[in-house]
Amino acid sequence: GIQVEQSPPDLILQEGANSTLRCNFSDSVNNLQWFHQNPWGQLINLFYIPSGTKQNGRLSATTVATERYSLLYISSSQTTDSGVYFCAAENDYKLSFGAGTTVTVRA
């Protein structure tokens, strides 16, 4: 299956700071999704982004499919942004998840 690597594994931010999370994948994909897992375990869909750039409020994402990576940008971080961010890539009809980036935003 496809290999997905996320970096950094942990990120500590001061409220208001900006950050970039990275996701590398080992093969071509027909689906690339970013999720935020809240403290209760619910996975929240952030972006479906197999290629290109999307923005949703303070979050934006870019996937460069030819170079096999995706970036998630968090701007003006808030304490509610804390949690684990997962990148997941799909080929052969299966999503493979990265290990996640744990983000802690301090007030």
Next chain:
Amino acid sequence: GAVVSQHPSWVICKSGTSVKIECRSLDFQATTMFWYRQFPKQSLMLMATSNEGSKATYEQGVEKDKFLINHASLTLSTLTVTSAHPEDSSFYICSARGDGRRYNEQFFGPGTRLTVL
């Protein structure tokens, strides 16, 4: 749109009993659903792919007789953990492939936390 529910949200059972977890797509039809398992502070691991009206496809290393999956309708898939043991304790999450233009996306349920005593 694209809401997925799971029931129960948590369950505690004695070793040797069976537990059934339901996964429903509430506002769309899901021909394909997936079951994942997540251990504390780890990522999600795909257990099986469930297609409506056919047998589930299990990932390597997942015991099909231990984890029974039934996808009887376009909105419901069930996972039954048979003869549960403490090592089956985990967080089980289902997802459903979207329909129409959102077919390539997966939408996740809130998860079920299973504790086997």
